[in-house]
Amino acid sequence: MAETEHAVPTEHVHLTHEGMLRAAQLRVTRPRLAVMDALHERPHADTGTVIALVRGRHTNVSHQAVYDCLHALTDAGLVRRIQPSGSTARYELRVGDNHHHAVCRSCGSITDVDCAVGSVPCLHADDPQGFTIDEAEVVYWGLCSVCQDAADDSQDQSPTRTTQPTMEGRR
Amino acid sequence: MAETEHAVPTEHVHLTHEGMLRAAQLRVTRPRLAVMDALHERPHADTGTVIALVRGRHTNVSHQAVYDCLHALTDAGLVRRIQPSGSTARYELRVGDNHHHAVCRSCGSITDVDCAVGSVPCLHADDPQGFTIDEAEVVYWGLCSVCQDAADDSQDQSPTRTTQPTMEGRR
DNA sequence: GCACGTAACTTGAATGTGTCAAGAAAACGC
């Protein structure tokens, strides 16, 4: 189980989150802070995971509230929503940089990938019939190191990894 | 309503589809041919559209059969499944080339985009922590020419376009 | 051409993610 990935005290994170909410002119509420904490602790978490994390450490929060929070935060640009094919919606605290994601076909784990080609990678599609493009979203599909090793070692031993659900969506 | 986009007689297309099924060692059934016809006529159609098209010109086909066909065809590599964030699954007859998609934030229409950087574009992520990447999927987000014009002209006139449903998923 | 075995389809129900709606609670500005 992954701990907080950056070595930042929780209080400071909390204060930062509060400031981010205020800067975005959003009201500071317990559910919103809890959602942001959850996403800070577990990047790329899906909605169910967020709900579980929020409920794990705080008082009861309705699933609807979590959905509302995620929508509000996404609309405000504080949270980024990603949804690889075959997966439910996942969220991450937006870092503001332009990074992409690598998704493991076997276990569904998601890893951040820095832009391969400089800062703005594949944003230059050659005039796609009048389209005005403002964002390029890149998803790399493959096998994570763990699942790859498991596949190499033996074929009858199914790969297990972290707490991410198995992903069967993609061929 | 768009006609068949390539000037190929339907019979030939049908024969081609049958051959593709046999080559993939799949049984040739009416529902499968109907699904392939539907995708040939309407690329990037979602499941509901495929069901409607199949039922429109053929006898009753259960929705379950359409799902099974799409899965079988996807597994066999004859059909490619795409799922932009906020949209349901969409399918297209696989051309075998490595092309990407541009999705309109306003009307949800999808346009094919040829690879910007040569034949295999963004496949080289710089060693994403041991990931073995076999495919890079790129989705360009923006506005199609129609919705762009509509936005430029007047703001109170909502853009209308083809028969694609409105897309509200993405910010 | 006919029969058999298996893959594929039909029917019906279930799962689960996400949304809608109405009322209650709480955050923020004064």
Place this chain on the structure above:
DNA sequence: GCGTTTTCTTGACACATTCAAGTTACGTGC
């Protein structure tokens, strides 16, 4: 502190997709 507005709670709903059991029909061998 008080009122307004946003946000949360509760409950129900909508929809895409899947599961399961039984029937149909495709393809192969005779």
